[in-house]
Amino acid sequence: MSPDDTKEKERLRALEAYEILDTPAEKDFDDLTALASHICNTPISFISLLASDRQWLKSKVGLDINETPRSISFCQHLLLQEDTLEVKDTLEDERFRNSVFVTGGPHIRFYAGTSLVSSDGHKVGTLCVMDVVPKQLTEEQKGALLVLARQIITNLELRLKQRQLEKEKKQLRATNEKLDEFVHMVSHDLKEPIMNISSVAEWLQEDIAAKDYAGLSENLALIQERAAAMYELVQGLLQFAVGQVKDMPKEKVNVRALVQGLLDEHSAFPEMTTHLSPDLPIFTTEKVLLQQVFANLISNAFKYHHTGQGHIWVDVEEAAKYYTFCVKDDGPGIPPQYHGRIFDLFERLLHGSEKAQGSGIGLATAKKIVEDKGGRIWIKSEPGEGATFFFTWPK
DSSP states (O other): OOHHHHHHHHHHHHHHHTTOTTOOOOHHHHHHHHHHHHHHTOSEEEEEEEOSSEEEEEEEESOOOSEEEGGGOSGGGGGTSOSEEEESOGGGOTTTTTOHHHHSTTOOOEEEEEEEEOTTSOEEEEEEEEESSOOOOOHHHHHHHHHHHHHHHHHHHHHHHHHHHHHHHHHHHHHHHHHHHHHHHHHHHTHHHHHHHHHHHHHHHHHHHHTOHHHHHHHHHHHHHHHHHHHHHHHHHHHHHHSOGGGSOOEEEEHHHHHHHHHHTTTTOTTOEEEEOTTOOEEEEOHHHHHHHHHHHHHHHHHTOSSSOOEEEEEEEEOSSEEEEEEEEOSSOOOGGGTTTTTSTTOOOOOSSGGGOOOSOHHHHHHHHHHHTTOOEEEEEOTTSOEEEEEEEEO
């Protein structure tokens, strides 16, 4: 790409940032255009924006056209000239004498224009005046034209900054909502590991009472391991809550080992049988996020099984750019009318007892993480036929 091509692409990006092309007429601009005609004593004036292949008129006086091909516009010459251009008599200028606007209506004989220069130095358009007779602007008129052009750019820049402020306000609101969700996420996702640590603490007390020092050593190691896992979880959740997925560190993840570790935490369900696909991959991703999705889906599969003596399967299908993971159980299933609701924050479904209702946060957390990664999550289930949760995860 040549320097000229690069410069033109940057110029077009500056123009697009204003979001002004093809917008309706506005009094703020129409007043400036009318003032240009009045000051320069010309029947024609307009504000033009120069796109890649056309000249579009944001405001105009004395013309009934909205745009022209850029290739035949007078204003295109300002992209190559200085910031101002005056043609006293178009019939005496070889660049313009054969123009369709000179040889035909409106039979332009005089043209003067000044560039609209963005804050980063790009010429995005022009403010022009025209007449059907030859003439010359005074220095005062030329100066006034420059002032009006600067006022047009000021208007565009203010609008751009206003949109940026609105975007920042929206992002701030979203961040605050995200922080609120984080509070609920932490209370939900830390409940289970805390209960696990509490259980191990009870085992320690039993070991001490029985003077079982071998068991005491094993359980101390287990409580340290679970405390370390919970610390990693807290750090990851905090980073997820206040940052962006793209900013989180990635590491090589053995998905089979990750899932097995989560299954091992459910030792309170010894009669549940688990099945792990041998195809579960090893790949580089944000470990803590993937872990949280699996943790919520696996926890639900154990927690909501109606008999406590069933099966849980974890499988995967590989595509070119993503994996589709699934967590399947043979529990009571979920009626189709609830499939869309179960991913909503605080949405809870009765699973046979008040204790099994849950907080309604786990699946909302999983959905948020998956969608922030650019994937999707869904369920297939019928009453009495178990439930299978699917989610996609980019490679």
